[in-house]
Amino acid sequence: MACLKPLPLLWLLSLLPLLQSCPAPADATSPATTPAPGTQPYGLDGTFQTEDILTLQYLSFPQSYTAIKDRFGFPAYRDSQADYYKLPNGNWAAIYYDSSGNAIAYSFSDSDGN
Template sequence: MRVAVSLALGGLMTGCAIAEAPTTATLTSTNEFAPGQQPYGVEGGITQQQLVYLQALAWPQTYTDMVNNFGFPTYRTEAGDYYRLEGSSSWIVIEYSGPQATGYRTE
């Protein structure tokens, strides 16, 4: 099956590798940032200039718009994306209702 898919899509995806899911993945974390967190493995941060932009947004916004403007968050939960505010120990949390960003808060 994978060979047939590779052959069928071969002309469309030159240079792309087919990813295989790891067979033995165990996540053990004793220091959860937020219940249900999913670390993205990036240092998602918001600068002071981006914070000014965030404060001026008209809500709601789409998830895609948020990621395009601010990049991927450091952590993601079902209800929010967590970004570190540059130069501080505060977090900016973009809140979601489904795929729509409905606002933000600081922690």
């Protein structure tokens, strides 16, 4: 039995190079779908109903900011990258804009609010 005790230690040591070569945690590659903490409310209702969700899903992009505003109204929150609309289930829809102000994509937050 005494000669078996070093084996677990050797086994653990053999895993050390594998553990050291693990990549760093992944960073998010897209903006969040929820308003960032401290984002100022836009001052309006900014909610989506079921028909708005369906319309957004079938909308072809890009769209002008005016077209989005005219169809969905003003958002609940807005920052330099996106408009945020509250969904009936408490989650969020984000409509993302490029540097020229055209809507280029959208996403919905999951049940965790991300």
